[in-house]
Amino acid sequence: MPDPLLEVRALDAGYGDFQALFGISLDVAAGQVVAVIGANGAGKSTLLKSIAGVMPSRRDAVRFDGEPVGDLPAYRRVARGIALVPEGRRLFPSLSVEENLKIGGQLGRPGPWTLPRIYDLFPVLAERRAMPATSLSGGQQQMVAIGRALMSNPKLLLCDEISLGLAPIVVREIYARLPAIVGEGLSLVIVEQDIVQALAAASQVYCLQEGRVALEGAAGALTREAIAAAYFGV
């Protein structure tokens, strides 16, 4: 079996005096979809930020494509093929929809994702390409955020709570696109509070509780009871 694309080993992370993650270990294989679930404050976003390089970590706490990347700043990790769809979308208000997508492709990494292909994936964006990105609806902004991350042609896409604040029908619509995104061999880590969608989309699940991995396993093999216990820490 080849080495996992992403290996997280004994990752600690925190904000000042507050420690958010305690010795997290996690693997993502090439082409795999992994879900990370947990209650608010469990450390899910912190985990993604640490993988993406927004938060610092030990050099070998994060290994990507066989190389330790923990000491690389975020902008260097994008060049290696890690892309993050940040929590709350965080589109650039001064840029139009198309400009937001284009800046995602700033580095010019080779790969299948081009501007026309993003517009194919999310046709509604093509109609609004010249509008200021933040003038779109929540669901459309989420599509822009995902498209922007895809434009960097990553090997690993990290999605931080893409269902947050969106109507269920919109969430379903976005998740319906996931197979098309993953189809090319892209690996995906989804952080979600919406457990149902996460379990449906992923093959492997990690449940975090107060900064530690409380449960891990194949999505189909975990029982409702086990997940609830790990989620709430009862």
Add this chain to the structure above:
Amino acid sequence: MSVTADATRSVKVAHATPSSRIGVALFVGAVIVLAAAPYWGDRQALRLLAEIFAYVALASLWNLLAGYAGLVSVGQQAYVGLGAYLLFALTMLLDIPPLAAIPLAGLIAAIVAVPVAALIFRLRGHYFAIGTWVVAEVFRLLAAQVSVLGGGSGISLPVGIITAIAPTRQWREFIVYWVALALVVMVLLLIVWLLRSRYGLALTAIRDNELAARSNGIDVRRIKLAIYVGVAFGTAMIGALIFLQKIRISPDTAFSVNDWTAFVIFITVIGGIGRVEGPIIGTIVFFLLRQTLADLGSLYLLMLGAVAIVVMLNAPKGIWGLIADRFGWQMFPLERRVIS
């Protein structure tokens, strides 16, 4: 029996620490020794000391404005010059005795400061800073238009006004010296008193997080205006005194950016911004440097600028900031500790 009423009555706030007791004792001792300077110092020493007092006062006022109220001004020379020109105008044109003219000049400057503040408070942050510079430039240009006070080339204070201070030259020097000492002591005591009061608490809150301060009911705008006007008042009085001693005034010297802003800022940054002790330490360092390096002219200013940059980047709290952080000292009783 109300528990809360009892609770508030039994809570007290203490300010003094061992280091501040020493500091206050040193301060009182220093003031006594300095007040006696006319008896142990020569004319040179008195002039130098008066200059030091002026810079301590100017730097302390700038520190209050920038380090506490967050109003970073690079245009305080506007009020130094205004105070100086008002002194000349009041004594020469209205026959007001020079010593009375000093506080009067301060008062008029404070009144002028109000509409000025109304204008420049429309600017934020860095743009506010440059706005203060524009104001100083306007004052300078206006002063150059007033021909009765010498116009662009300046004027000297008539002998009659100087002799009105005291009959002998020696006593004139003594009196001007004591006024300088009195001014700096007053400025320092007022600042300490202000910081100990609840306005001081409000100022610290504003400095730390203006939005949070406002949402806690602090009238940020009013306080900033009051500080700006108060600092203008003090700065103008010091300007008046400085030029009373210099006897000669001109727009370029009265409104000099180098003398009244660059030096003051460097003193405060190097000594320690946002702490009362900073300007005092900074002035001492500044004058020590000057005694040893003054012959270098513009090279001296260049070095001062470089030192200020290095300090700002590596030790943004200045010399006193480093000391206070390391040892927890304070020279004046300003700390707040709740004791029950």
Add this chain to the structure above:
Amino acid sequence: MEWLNIILQGVLVGGLYAMFAAGLSLIFGVMRLVNIAHGDLIVLAAYVALVATDTLGVNPLLSLVVVVPVMAAIGYALQRLVLNRTLGGDLLPPLLVTFGLSVIIQNGLLELFTADSRKLQAGAIETASLHLGGGLAVGTLPLLQFVVAVAVIAGLQALFYRTALGRAFRATSDDQPVAQLMGLDNRHVFALAMALSLAVVAVAGVFLAVRANFDPSIGPARLIFGFEAVIMGGLGSLWGTLAGGIILGVAQAIGAQLDPGWQLLAGHIAFLVVLALRPEGLFPKVQG
């Protein structure tokens, strides 16, 4: 008719002021930094032009070929080595560091070049003039300067809104951490912005050197003109900055005509009036 000529001169000078302002405005837009040493850097550029003209023996206007890259390199280094360390929300460090820089540049120039007034000779173009008919005449040099100023501003607009670099500037200004997620190294982006600002400063400095006498002490006044143009025009709008510069130039020209000693005052008063009546400027961009 004489008044029309006066106003026309004011408009043309306004172009130069707009160039002073454009660099300032750019930096504030990208990284919320106001460079107090901006005016002194314009004067530095003038002295670089002086050295280039003396050693290469070319027309000062041609020295731009040397001055622009030199100033851009200085800008990149300055930002990377010093100014990047002052960014981060607190107001005092960038303000005090750039103030210190201003003092260093002024006194450094004083040491190297003395306080003597200099001026660069551009030859026949300085005295040539265009007659526009009806008694109106404009100097060729001021006209050239104005045209260059408009071209610079148009160029900056195009760069900001139509190029990848401009996108990078706007994105970094919007949201630094997320810009990093796009693969942008903020330190590099900011340094490029400063390099661009000083490239504009270089052009302004060369024109300043040819137009009038200069010495190490005139920097602060140029900063103030640039600043007044930016505020009057409205934050965030480059074309507004051109308008602000023109208003300043015209106000100064009118003031000078009434009394030579009133030239500068008239400009400041125009600024204070705009600040009092329309503090957001005449053409502010909608977003702050």
